Amino acid sequence: MRRTLVAFLAGLIFGAGLLVSRMADPAKVLNFLDFTAHWDPSLAFVMAGGVVMASLAFAVARRRSHPWFGTQFPTLPYGGITARLVIGAGLFGIGWGLVGLCPGPALVALAIHPLRVAPFVIAMIAGLWIVRLLSARRVQSAAAARSASLVQNSR
Amino acid sequence: MLLPPPLPTAFTPLLSLAGGLMIGAAAGLLWLGIGRIAGISGIVGGVVERVERDWRLAFISGVLLAGILARGLGLAPAIHLQGSLPLLVGAGLLVGVGTALGGGCTSGHGICGLSRLSPRSMVATACFMIIAFAVVFLTRSIGSF
Numbered sequence: 033m034r035r036t037l038v039a040f041l042a043g044l045i046f047g048a049g050l051l052v053s054r055m056a057d058p059a060k061v062l063n064f065l066d067f068t069a070h071w072d073p074s075l076a077f078v079m080a081g082g083v084v085m086a087s088l089a090f091a092v093a094r095r096r097s098h099p100w101f102g103t104q105f106p107t108l109p110y111g112g113i114t115a116r117l118v119i120g121a122g123l124f125g126i127g128w129g130l131v132g133l134c135p136g137p138a139l140v141a142l143a144i145h146p147l148r149v150a151p152f153v154i155a156m157i158a159g160l161w162i163v164r165l166l167s168a169r170r171v172q173s174a175a176a177a178r179s180a181s182l183v184q185n186s187r
Numbered sequence: 188m189l190l191p192p193p194l195p196t197a198f199t200p201l202l203s204l205a206g207g208l209m210i211g212a213a214a215g216l217l218w219l220g221i222g223r224i225a226g227i228s229g230i231v232g233g234v235v236e237r238v239e240r241d242w243r244l245a246f247i248s249g250v251l252l253a254g255i256l257a258r259g260l261g262l263a264p265a266i267h268l269q270g271s272l273p274l275l276v277g278a279g280l281l282v283g284v285g286t287a288l289g290g291g292c293t294s295g296h297g298i299c300g301l302s303r304l305s306p307r308s309m310v311a312t313a314c315f316m317i318i319a320f321a322v323v324f325l326t327r328s329i330g331s332f
Contacts, residue, residue, distance in 0.1 A: 038220035039242035043249020046213035046225060046294075050250075051257050051264055053206020059194040059267035065323040072196045074203040079297065081207020082214070086302035089215020099222035106222055111290060113310050120289025121296070121311040125318025127281030130190075130326065131270050134293045135227035135286060138279075139247065143254025144263045151272055152279035159283020160232045167287075168236070 034101045047140045053078040056140045058132030065129060190326050191269035214299050217246070226295020228286035289315070 050056045055078050064075035098104050111117065128134050133141065133152055142149040214225035221242060227250075230243045257263040270278070286292045289311050291300060296315075300308020 035221045036241050036245040039217065039223070040245040040249045042213045042217040042220065042225060043246035044213075044253050045209055045216065045249075046246075047250035047253025048257075049206045049209030049211075049213060051206070051253060051262075052209060053203045054196075054199050054264055055203070055206065056254075057196070057264060057266050058269070059265075060196045060199075062193065062323055063196050065319050066193065066327055067320075068324070068327065070193050070195050072198055074196075074199045077200050077203035078207035078210065081204045081209075082211035082298040083301050085208050085211025086214045086218075086298050087211075089211070089219050090299075090302050092215075093219050096219075099218070100220050102220075102222045104222065105218075108224070108305075111307065113307055117289050117307060117311055118314050120285045120287070121314035122285070122318045123281050124285030124289055124292060125315035126322050127278040127285060128293075128315060129319035129322025130278040130281070131268065131275060133268065133278070134282060135231060136250070136292070136294050138282075139227065139231075139250045140254040141266045141268065143251045144258045144266055145268065148268055149266075152268070152275045152282075155276040155279025156283035157231060157235060159280045159285075160228060160287045161235045161283075163284050163287035164232055164236050 038101055046136065047143075049082075050137050050140045053081075056137040056144075058137070058141075061128070061132035061134075061137070065132075190274070190329070193327060194267050194269070210294070211298060211302070214294070214302075218299075224295055224299050226291050226299060228283075228292040229290070229295050232287055285315075 054060050054074060060072055060074055063070045063072035093099070093105060124134075131152065135156065138149060138153050138156060142153050217223050217225045223242060225246070230246055234240055234243045234247065254263070268275070282292070289296070291308065291311060293315075296308040296311040301312060
């Protein structure tokens, strides 16, 4: 219950931060990405503020054995620098550059202009779902193939 | 799929810095509080996959409530989302597929990953930034013909 409450509070501050920073406005994101005519460097200040604060928190966390509400900090799975990472980040960059929305701002913007933002968010969720579904299937079939070969080897 | 003309925006260094500090504080609260990374694509993806839904749905509710409150109180800043329906759907799909493959977005790789000095996140952030700069350059040069 307390973990849920902390997550809710974090989400509320996160959403408010996206609004205060003006990063929820796709026009500002696109103008940050455009050096030529309308350059608006505001987004660099959002990133700087975010990274400074989060770095402090991660530094404090390194001195602790467990989170305030939880038994331990998870070891984050390290996937390595793979083609999947680079291609995925590239595809994300194309979508981001086309309309100026990434997942966080899309959610806050959805709450403000539901009808306008819904097509983007629905398509985004569909994209997330398709990839995760296919990855889960691939992991399952790889596991099935492994256990099948184990059965064969044991014969 | 005609792209809309660029809208000029005002430079907002103080607001953007203040908002950025809030975003970083929220990410820090989630990690220090419950040991979870504030990456929005991962949080939404986890809800879709039905993994640890409680805290994920609570976080998303908080983000949405921030928008609803701002709108209700008349404090919501302007949101200029331009583009045709096919463009919005296409871009949404690319963002969803790309962040699922790449394992993160501007918050998970950009804010949290860079703060943890994760080499993987540095590479991902460099990739999506460079590609997004290139896409905006291309679309806006085509648009100006």
